[in-house]
Amino acid sequence: MVAYKQKCWKCKKNYVVIIRAQKFVTCYDCDKENLKGKIKNPAMKKMFNINNEFYKENSFLRSIKMNYLRYGELTEKQIEAFKKVVEKLSKK
Numbered sequence: 277m278v279a280y281k282q283k284c285w286k287c288k289k290n291y292v293v294i295i296r297a298q299k300f301v302t303c304y305d306c307d308k309e310n311l312k313g314k315i316k317n318p319a320m321k322k323m324f325n326i327n328n329e330f331y332k333e334n335s336f337l338r339s340i341k342m343n344y345l346r347y348g349e350l351t352e353k354q355i356e357a358f359k360k361v362v363e364k365l366s367k368k
């Protein structure tokens with residue numbers, strides 16, 4: 277798997293490891309506040325209840341969680357992708 281490093285567009289200070297080039301990548305420090313929030317759905321709560329290190333090192337997982345907190349729902353594809361990445365990181 278090829279990974280790239282891109283500077284966070286918010287603070288322009290920290291680098292974020294990404295898999296695919298994206299326009300707007302944010303680092304963990306900038307995302308931290310947006311990752312806080314109450315999740316009421318038990319299934320979602322369980323899914324997002326992963327090692328915090330995963331959120332630190334993976335901007336994709338952060339973006340999925342932020343999406344959920346913002347819109348209150350995710351597509352099947354997003355859920356699937358989230359679980360896949362978590363599984364991959366757990367094996368490391």
Ligand SMILES: [Zn+2]
Nearest residue numbers: 284287303306
């Ligand atoms: Zn940043």
